[in-house]
Amino acid sequence: MKVGVLGGGQLGRMMAIAGYPLGIEFGLFDPAKDACGGQVAKLHNSPFEVTEELKKFVDEYDVFTYEFENVPLELAEYISQHKPLYPGKDALYYSQHRLREKQLFVDLGVPVTKFSKVDDRASLLNAGQEVGIPFILKTTTLGYDGKGQYRVTSEAELAELADKLFPEDGEACEHTTYAGVSEYIAEAFVNFTRELSIISVRDQAGNCVFYSPAENEHRDGILHLSVAPAANLSDEKLANLQSYARKLLEKLDYVGVLSIEFFETDEGLVVNEFAPRVHNSGHWSMEGSITGQFENHIRAICGLPLGDTTNRSVSAMYNLVGHDVNRSVMTESDVHLHWYGKEIKDKRKVGHVNILAENYDSLNKKIEYVDGQII
Amino acid sequence: MKVGVLGGGQLGRMMAIAGYPLGIEFGLFDPAKDACGGQVAKLHNSPFEVTEELKKFVDEYDVFTYEFENVPLELAEYISQHKPLYPGKDALYYSQHRLREKQLFVDLGVPVTKFSKVDDRASLLNAGQEVGIPFILKTTTLGYDGKGQYRVTSEAELAELADKLFPEDGEACEHTTYAGVSEYIAEAFVNFTRELSIISVRDQAGNCVFYSPAENEHRDGILHLSVAPAANLSDEKLANLQSYARKLLEKLDYVGVLSIEFFETDEGLVVNEFAPRVHNSGHWSMEGSITGQFENHIRAICGLPLGDTTNRSVSAMYNLVGHDVNRSVMTESDVHLHWYGKEIKDKRKVGHVNILAENYDSLNKKIEYVDGQII
Structure with missing residues (x-):
């Protein structure tokens, strides 16, 4: 094959x-x-x-x-x-377009933040009423790590942004748009306590397996650390995460690894977005789970049976972004370097370190140690 | 690199x-x-x-x-x-020649079976006295999986073999020798209870690490199963195995993975042979140990620090020799297929299955299951 x-x-x-x-x-x-x-x-x-x-x-x-x-x-x-x-075209159709994606979640009964479509001056100015201020304006397509996004925290900022993106006297300049996209989604700002993601896999026969949800921490808008299983996650929320993932997998007749990001808020879970692929927040599974996300993705698309996703232990993925790490970390037990063979550049993901430990205390000590070895 | x-x-x-x-x-x-x-x-x-x-x-x-x-x-x-x-030329010099190899073990104080050099009719006939009957005659170079070997169990067989390999009226025909080699080693037959092997690694700074010794089972002269750690191995024997391996590593100023096979007998350990490379009896370590033998070999030769060789759990390597295995084994937890991408041929190693379990009972059940899935 x-x-x-x-x-x-x-x-x-x-x-x-x-x-x-x-x-x-x-x-x-x-x-x-x-x-x-x-x-x-x-x-x-x-x-x-x-x-x-x-x-x-x-x-x-x-x-x-x-x-x-x-x-x-x-x-x-x-x-x-x-x-x-695999995954099929449907997964791309929805994930490439933030409005379609949000509407799909609404249709599936997955909780989303308030949102509205913005494609002209009137709809942008109206977004303040529709979703409430503060909100975030994102291009419907393209953009990642905060690119093509605007944060609106006051009526004054909203007016200013309207003048910039949709001036009354004509078209916005090419350079005020991101990658030429002039359709946007306004999303109500989510007051979240933490970000969670769940990696799931569906095979060609429709069987689904789920990895332990991870808790993700970002630095400068780029994923820095994922810890799995996410600590202190209630059984109810775990069940909800799996149920939401299953709904999406089935709706899209999905084959392969799917990742979905959620915000945990005082009012419950709110979905952020999904990616129809293996995901950075699932890299911990390479050693941290009995079958890693990459192997299970390949199993799924090749028509092989899925492997056990149980955690070997508590586990973390520490991203190497624009920095190398001292190779001495390799002497530490169950600390695994994954280097991508790329030149080191600012903000570029050049590798990650997977860290396994018997409990969260020991995991945090190892994370601190790795943190001290960044060069 | x-x-x-x-x-x-x-x-x-x-x-x-x-x-x-x-x-x-x-x-x-x-x-x-x-x-x-x-x-x-x-x-x-x-x-x-x-x-x-x-x-x-x-x-x-x-x-x-x-x-x-x-x-x-x-x-x-x-x-x-x-x-x-890495490993250097010395490792090849000794491991390519069974007489040099045995003498090296004698010099290092590693227990060997009785042996003698055989390169003519007289020395062959004399081997009966020197090492005792039964003995095994092996070419000093080449030969593996029993090729180029003769078993002598009686005086009559000895005389017959002498006539075949060293006829009184002249040279043996090319086709009675193995690969043209006409120098042999006679080795006293070892009455062993089981075969053990130990995989060790030495880095460029001289640090040594050891994997749990494995117990090996053969079928038709080819490795069938390795279980690590070998059950019921006394602390004394474990210490001896590591000490023998360390002596060889240091003598050869070795860098990389070294494997040594031993016979366990009622009188103690007797070395069989070493291989200056990663070894089939160490494949279990790919998932069974925190750092597998292949990764540690690459770390050693690339000047990187060695990784932890601790077992994750009890572990087995089940060889796929001339046979495929039903892919349903991949659904079993912690059963890992390693397929080499070779055409299946009789007696050819085409893959192996690594099996991890919480204890030997559970391991044996999983081995039985895999055994039933061979096709």
Whole structure:
């Protein structure tokens, strides 16, 4: 069985590494000649378009998946016409568009924050009433790690933003929009106590398994630390998280790993967004769970049975963002380096360290130790 | 860091898979165009000789290792003159020659069975007195899984074998010798209760770590099952195994993973042989130990600190020899398939299944289950 992955970054790389022991071969497709997945699998270089190179790629592999949710729909369409693509096009259709995604959650009965569509001056000015101030304005498509987002905390800021994005005397300049997108979603600000994410997997027969939800901590808008299982999570909330994930998996007739982010608030859980792929907040599972998220994703898309997702112990993923780590951490028991083979650049994810421990106290001590070894 | 491996079989393959998460790149060198390691790493095809292709291979990588002990010494010599080769030439010099190997163990004070050199009719006939009947005659070089070996259980068999290998009227025919080797070692038959092996690792600074010794079971002369830790092993024997391994590691100024096989007898431990490489009887460590043998081998040769070798739980490696296994085993908790991507052929190692369990009872039940899924 040969798997073709759209995207040759660290996620595609780790899919290949996890799938090799199962006897599966991998090819990665990426416009970048130096995509880090190319160090561990065959790399096909071409833009993400239906080119001759893409057609050859589709011919060469048996089943297809992707490592990022912004796969152009026409590309997904082309592949689906010729070979199995997991997760399917529906997952992309919803996850690429914040309004469709939010509405889908509403339809499934998953709690969302108040939101409204903004595509002109009137709808933006009206958003203050619709969702209440403060709110966050996000482009409906593209944008990540806070890009293409505006925070509105007062009527004055709202007026100012309206002048910027939708001036009364005409069109907004190209440079005031993010990536040319001028459709937005206004989302009521969520007062959350912490962010939780749940990684789930569905196989081709419809069986679902769930990883322990993780508690995520960000630094400068980028995931810094995930701890699983999230401490002090009530059985009721755990059941809700799994039930919400199952609804989405079934609605999308999903195959593979799905990740969903939630805010925990004093009033309960509120969904943030989902990603139709393996996820940074699930990297702890590589050693922290009996079967890691990458292996289970590959099992699912290749028609193999899913593996046990039980935690081996309490577990953390410490992201290496723009920084290296002293290799001395490798001497610490059950501290596992995952280095992506990328050049170190500011704000770039270059690796992560998985940390397992017998209990949270011991885990926190190990996290502190790793924190002290960042260079 | 780029590692070049001599040999592109399953051991080279699993070294690459284990080294990738550390950000290390791999190239494998093998005469076979379809060597299974080529599915996961760059494969360089050429005979094991100092060819132009080999010289290019040596130029391209930073540090070298091998997956088999019969690397020609002149090849090892060439590489060592240009780049680091771990383990070094000494390890090959001894492990390629059963007489040198046995004498080395004698010199180190590691208990061996009685042995004598046989290279003509007189020395063969004399072996009956020297080591006692029954004995096993083995070529001093080459041969594995019982190839190039003769079992002598009576004076009559001895006379017959002498006529075959060293006829009075001249030279033995080429076809009565194994691979053209006509130097032998006679080894007294060892009445053993079980076979044990110990995997150890030494880093470039001289630090040594040891895996739990495994108990090995063979079928038709090929390793079938390894269980680690070996049950009912006395503290004294454990200490002896580690002490013997340490002596050999230090004598050879060894860097990397070393495996040594022992017979356990009513009179104590007797060494069988060593292999200067990762070993089939250590495959259980991939999930069964906190740091697997492949990762620790790569750490050692790349100058990285060694990882914890503690067992996660009791653990077994079930070899897939000439047979496939039903993929339903993958649903069993902590049962891990390792498939080498090779065509299934009689007596060929095509994969293994690692099995972890809380205790030996539960382990044995899982082994029985896997046994029932062989197809």
